[in-house]
Amino acid sequence: MSTDEHSSSADGTVRGIPRRRLFALGGAAGALGIAGVGGGAVGYAVRGAEERKQSAVHLSYPFRAEKQQGILTPAQDNMYTAAFDVTTADRQALIGLLEDWTVAAEQMSAGDLVGGAPDANAELPPKDSGEVWGYPASGLTITFGFGATLFVDEAGKDRFGLQSKMPQVLKDGVPKFANEAIHTSESNGDLLVQACANDPQVAVHAIRNLTRIAFGTAKLKWGQIGYGRTSSTSTKQETPRNLFGFKDGTNNIKSEDADGELDKHLWVQSGDDPASDGWLAGGTYFMARKIHMYLEIWDRVSLAEQEDIIGRDKRFGAPQSVAEPAADEEFTPIDFAAKNAEGAPAIDARSHVAIVAPEHHEGAKMLRRGYNFTDGNDSLGRLDAGLFFIAFVRDPRTNFYPILKAMAQKDLLTEYLQHQASALFAIPPGIGTGDTMIGQKLFT
């Protein structure tokens, strides 16, 4: 170009071609050149992975729907879940916060800035912190929930006139289980916000901006960043692996499951609970457990023993009842009666799959949607890592507690785990077209 500089005219044309067009042409030619090189299979595979990545960040889910986002949404790669405690005693201020959160959440999940384009007034701090300005929506979903302490405080006081609408499940709370070491400061809370996205910065941005909106009304109590979803919630997704290296969540509820199945295990039905029927029917319960995994110890366990503890083969995820594990055997139904070559049960009755199998719990299923976490290390050089287990269920008393109780008491895997935090929230149904806030029916 430089030799042509002197012949460019004032209107930015070079030899009659508008300058901008010239650059565009050069760019296209360059791209073609690269594509031309990658004609082989390798180039194709790389492009395929690139395209998948591209499409994952360009996903965008509607905020208003019959159900909240982030439950049956195909599990994204990154999560930031946080709980807030309401610091005000003023019901109107709480409603104001939920209205502001609703607007911000809708804007963020559409890939917009909080508050829209920046204000003309440069003297004001920007409404949106700006770290994902111009980024695509990245499949961001934001899911809201209400905890027991929003209804009544620890002394049993009705904080915001909501006590009569408190679900029995929240009143009962989560029972204690064997071998747990729950930190109350990292458990439960008044309000839940689960942000999931295919870009970690987008998920963190969501929590950061909702936290900021809440100053003076509610404060962050705990937060958990997770990565590498540990369950698949769609048949289109490959089953991911947990930090023990095993495929996890093979036998999960899927969004493609028949509505009858989802109504039975996932969604709160009208008539389940008279107190909360008016606002929670069509919603669900969120149950989280922060499970520390003793990775260093697990990594010293032989492959055979690891597979016996889990009850599946490590490579393909096929149940041990399958004699010759292969890639297409992952979803083969588990046969607990199968015998191995020695005539012993192929699957140990205390193995993880045996303990949690729906057929051993009257068919109870849950929608698992957990994430791995690694939060640095302790002073002994051990990773502080594990599974942030999340399940959405119609009723934890039938679909979760019995299974966890069996796990805590009998599961071979429990030796390598410690439950360190716990959270239970009621998740109202989706936000309607005319609603100005999440959980509107709870407050009217």
Add this chain to the structure above:
Amino acid sequence: MKRHSALIALPTATLLAVSLAACTDNPANKKDDAAAAGDAVTVTITDDTCEVSPATLPSGKVSFSVTNKGTKPNEFEILAENQLQIESEKENIGPGTTTTVTTSLDEGTYYTACKPNMVGDFVGLAEFVVTKGEEVSIDSDTRAAEDKGITNYTGYVKDQVGQLVDATKDFTDAYTSGDTEKAKALYPLARQHYERIEPTAESFGIKEAGDLDGSLDARVQDLSVDAGKKPDDPEVLADWTGWHRIEADLFTDEDEGYKFDSEADRKKVADKLNEDTKTLYDLVYGKVEGAGGTFELKLSDVATGASALLEEVALSKIGGEEETFSHTDLYDFHANVEGAEVAYGNVEELVEAQDPELAKKITRNLDGVKTVLEKYQNGRDDEGNILYEDYSKVAAVQKDAGEAPKDTDYTRAQQELSDAVNALSEPLSQVSGTVLR
């Protein structure tokens, strides 16, 4: 922060009627096709339309009465000519509700638009023309209030720096004469005069902005980090002057390595503190010029002063880093809040006129901070000064410039103080944008 609920619409409208009564032009000047300044513009929203009537108006204060007749929550925006910048907006107007959006518009071309559910493309984008109106771009009341705010706050800064000179002298007299108990009691009280005007004082320098603050108020943690040495390293200590050098000598034991060796050393550091304080006084009173010329406050300094003081609290007082030897952080905290209250008080009238909800919120949250602080008050001394508890007794703090507490060790008291400061800081951060139009 947007304002909530249709409740606000009434007071605003009333306020407007009152304030505009003084400057409405003669009805005889009204044109048929344009509303007069002060008339409300009617905005009717449905899910796919956004009608604004009339579409032209003389410059000045304008209020839009917005009714959502659709089925979705909606947003009304007034955009600059580039259709990007928002001049004014109201989010989350529920179906069936009416709200009022009030703003000042100069002569020019604007656009009005709606945005169902606050996302996606504009609906009903339409040109809105503001013609040249009466000269009311800034009415004399506002100008007077601005001038008064600057004058009063400047007076406050001068008053505090004057008191600081005397209080510093009393403190150093006690200190150099060996009356340790008296010096310890005077230390936090004298510093309060500095803490009340800290952001202003911090900006001062003779050679460069801020060097005076470094000489007066440097903390050993910062000096040692800058030098890459331990806090009690002799080289670090040799360069250290000001309040906190004396604090380290007064409030530590012999074996900690911060004690001065001689009376002469004590006198030297005390003389330097008095001399620097006098320089600060001379700068504020315009007797000498600093690095930035002659001292003069602008409205923006007053408006941001309050926010800056709260930042001080959040950054170095909550964690107890400011007074790492004496643990008198709560005195500084109290003074920062007092200073913020005065700075804000001088622009409060302007904030109330622009955004009464914001003013209410600030007042409420300021009271919130004061209420929390009161829990740690220990009566008063003979002079009537409020006394505070030793901060290390109520908080997890960095002791003797040693290791900072783990961020998980903060006590309930600290969390409460921090929550109250956060609640006040957010609305205060909106002040300068509200008064500097």
